[in-house]
Amino acid sequence: MLVFYAINRIMIRPIRTMTRSMLEFAEAPDDPARIIRPDAREDEIGVAERELAAMQSQLQRTLGEQKHLADLGLAVSKINHDMRNMLAAAQLMSDRLAKVMDPTAQRVAPRLVRALDRAVSYSNGVLSYGRTQEAPPARRRLRLRQLVDEVNELLGIDPDAGIEFVNAVEPDFEIDADSEQLFRVLSNLSRNAIQAMSGEQEGTLVRRLSVHADRTGTICRILVEDTGPGLPPKAREHLFTAFRGSARSGGTGLGLAIAHELVRAHGGTLELMESRGGRTVFSITIPDQPVDLDAARDALRRPA
Numbered sequence: 001m002l003v004f005y006a007i008n009r010i011m012i013r014p015i016r017t018m019t020r021s022m023l024e025f026a027e028a029p030d031d032p033a034r035i036i037r038p039d040a041r042e043d044e045i046g047v048a049e050r051e052l053a054a055m056q057s058q059l060q061r062t063l064g065e066q067k068h069l070a071d072l073g074l075a076v077s078k079i080n081h082d083m084r085n086m087l088a089a090a091q092l093m094s095d096r097l098a099k100v101m102d103p104t105a106q107r108v109a110p111r112l113v114r115a116l117d118r119a120v121s122y123s124n125g126v127l128s129y130g131r132t133q134e135a136p137p138a139r140r141r142l143r144l145r146q147l148v149d150e151v152n153e154l155l156g157i158d159p160d161a162g163i164e165f166v167n168a169v170e171p172d173f174e175i176d177a178d179s180e181q182l183f184r185v186l187s188n189l190s191r192n193a194i195q196a197m198s199g200e201q202e203g204t205l206v207r208r209l210s211v212h213a214d215r216t217g218t219i220c221r222i223l224v225e226d227t228g229p230g231l232p233p234k235a236r237e238h239l240f241t242a243f244r245g246s247a248r249s250g251g252t253g254l255g256l257a258i259a260h261e262l263v264r265a266h267g268g269t270l271e272l273m274e275s276r277g278g279r280t281v282f283s284i285t286i287p288d289q290p291v292d293l294d295a296a297r298d299a300l301r302r303p304a
């Protein structure tokens, strides 16, 4: 009886208390009253209780922080949404201003239009990032060369900028990807390269953006290469981190972060291979979707 009583008191009861605390805490992890109050015991049970208490408080703090962040995100997206509408109104006015014959108006209006355009595209970028998760990629076999041509068309490179776009993808190169998402990845990378190259003053510089692709087994690799100045330190430090990596005025620092996310959703990688004055290379790898062997064999066995 005595032994049973001792074991019950020293071992079983405290373990039950801990288990109960875990279950209660799981039901309402934001309630501080549900964090276990550890005994001052020196043995293993005391250690376990203290560790559990520490873990529960840590979790509670993290949850609190996340809730604040989520609230803040919602507020930003609401402000941003209203701001975009106001900007659109201002944009309309500035377009009309640009048509006024007055010389001062003629001089300031284009600058105003440009500033508003930048603000609107910033708002759009932030809003689209704020929307919930990207849809999982809907993958099909694509002709990459054609997709790269479309990217080039959309970029609408200013013919006076002296920038050359080279599509070096073989005509029969095929890639297994979501066409809309891969299009966004390539346009983000290309637009960055063009912005970087247009920013350079020196007139005699070679300005070339080229896209190559090769395949090793089931893995496709796309190289986006430019002859621009390379990434500034700030962009390098926060590479692929949303909102932090932008080193140009009016930039959101979302382009690379979104591209990275989209490539990862394909099970692939996006890396900066090289970046110095005159040569910057981003490399995208995208593996083909794995084939379900059993299903494929079954399909072969079935009579046609």
Ligand SMILES: Nc1ncnc2c1ncn2[C@@H]1O[C@H](COP(=O)(O)OP(=O)(O)O)[C@@H](O)[C@H]1O
Pocket: 188, 192, 193, 194, 196, 226, 228, 229, 230, 231, 232, 235, 245, 246, 247, 248, 250, 251, 252, 253, 254, 255, 256, 257, 280
């Ligand atoms: N090809 C490139 N050459 C030089 N700098 C680049 C290149 N690509 C990206 N960057 C730098 O990385 C930063 C982050 O790019 P990005 O995530 O697309 O954000 P944003 O374009 O909105 O600034 C850019 O501001 C730019 O300074």
Ligand SMILES: [Mg+2]
Pocket: 188, 191, 192, 254, 255, 256
């Ligand atoms: Mg960008």
